[in-house]
Amino acid sequence: MEDRKQITFNVLCFNPEVDEKAYFKSYDVVLEKGITVLRALNYIKDHVDQTLTHRFFCQAGICGSCAIRINGVSKLACTTQVWDELETCKTKDQIIVEPLNNFKVIRDLVVDIDPMIAKLKKYKSWVVPMVKDEDLGKKECDVKPEEFEPINAATDCILCASCYSECTITEADRHYISPLVILRAYRMNMDTRDTAGEERTRLLQEDHGIWDCTHCYRCVEACVKNIPIMEAIQGVRHETFERGMTNTAGARHAKIFLDDVKGGGRLKEATLPLRTLGPIGMIGMIPFALKMGAKGRVPPIFPHKVSTHREVKTLVEQVEKESKKKD
Numbered sequence: 001m002e003d004r005k006q007i008t009f010n011v012l013c014f015n016p017e018v019d020e021k022a023y024f025k026s027y028d029v030v031l032e033k034g035i036t037v038l039r040a041l042n043y044i045k046d047h048v049d050q051t052l053t054h055r056f057f058c059q060a061g062i063c064g065s066c067a068i069r070i071n072g073v074s075k076l077a078c079t080t081q082v083w084d085e086l087e088t089c090k091t092k093d094q095i096i097v098e099p100l101n102n103f104k105v106i107r108d109l110v111v112d113i114d115p116m117i118a119k120l121k122k123y124k125s126w127v128v129p130m131v132k133d134e135d136l137g138k139k140e141c142d143v144k145p146e147e148f149e150p151i152n153a154a155t156d157c158i159l160c161a162s163c164y165s166e167c168t169i170t171e172a173d174r175h176y177i178s179p180l181v182i183l184r185a186y187r188m189n190m191d192t193r194d195t196a197g198e199e200r201t202r203l204l205q206e207d208h209g210i211w212d213c214t215h216c217y218r219c220v221e222a223c224v225k226n227i228p229i230m231e232a233i234q235g236v237r238h239e240t241f242e243r244g245m246t247n248t249a250g251a252r253h254a255k256i257f258l259d260d261v262k263g264g265g266r267l268k269e270a271t272l273p274l275r276t277l278g279p280i281g282m283i284g285m286i287p288f289a290l291k292m293g294a295k296g297r298v299p300p301i302f303p304h305k306v307s308t309h310r311e312v313k314t315l316v317e318q319v320e321k322e323s324k325k326k327d
């Protein structure tokens with residue numbers, strides 16, 4: 001590939017003061033290999049269109065403020081090489097730049113992150129120390145290396161919101177807690193200085209919380225710091241059981257999955273909603289069940305046993321044993 005070439009940036013622009021809806025503006029610029037998308041956008045703003053609006057600060061992958069969607073994927077503009085993106089262009093040498101998903105656009109590539117901040121506040125995304133306010137700063141509250149290890153990866157989060165933008169449930173339900181807020185909550189719950197674990201976990205297991213995640217892994221794939229977000233989600237779910245918070249549809253659902261796998265090795269889908277929601281909760285499901293029935297999507301009433309059931313059962317028992325040892 002050449003080291004200098006003309007590249008087109010198709011940027012989704014929107015100015016709420018004059019535009020009814022967002023539209024793509026195209027900028028043709030000649031760039032050299034080695035330039036990041038952020039520097040390319042700065043070049044366009046400085047030399048082509050001063051109205052182009054985007055957000056950035058550290059330019060070093062630390063502050064998280066420059067996250068945008070580049071060729072359909074949420075990532076940091078300041079650490080993304082233009083030449084790497086040329087390999088994923090749908091149309092040769094044309095890069096598509098859009099604001100993050102799941103946020104209201106303030107202007108062009110700048111989105112309103114207030115709802116995300118409100119969620120961070122709602123779920124107490126900070127350490128609530130046992131030290132009294134008046135004693136803070138007077139005495140050290142140290143964390144030993146072995147205590148820090150379990151939260152090491154989670155502390156890398158820079159709140160860039162790339163995972164928030166890619167989350168399929170956040171797209172469907174704007175009240176959903178979001179992957180990054182679960183990650184933060186997990187990190188705080190595991191912090192040995194924190195005292196708000198019980199209260200935070202109670203909030204996390206309520207509606208729009210941890211049980212709504214569908215394990216699509218989009219957040220994990222999008223994380224700009226390669227943080228294993230799913231481990232945090234599973235960690236918080238595990239904690240609800242440890243704290244005896246099992247009276248939610250999500251917790252019952254998880255328990256039924258485990259019991260079915262241990263039982264016959266296969267999920268008993270026909271009775272799953274009834275066992276999860278109970279008879280009263282099922283009333284709301286009737287229209288959905290009828291719709292599925294009309295489409296011929298009826299789960300088997302007596303599922304066959306899985307031939308490798310014994311091996312699966314042994315695996316589950318091993319995992320349970322290991323998990324008890326860790327506790």
Ligand code: SF4
Binds near residue numbers: 215
């Ligand atoms: S795995 Fe869960 S939190 Fe992550 S993107 Fe999918 S639904 Fe959202």
Ligand code: SF4
Binds near residue numbers: 156159160224226229
């Ligand atoms: S978890 Fe990853 S993608 Fe999500 S906000 Fe933190 S650093 Fe960004």
Ligand code: FES
Binds near residue numbers: 057
């Ligand atoms: S400008 Fe700070 S992470 Fe990109």
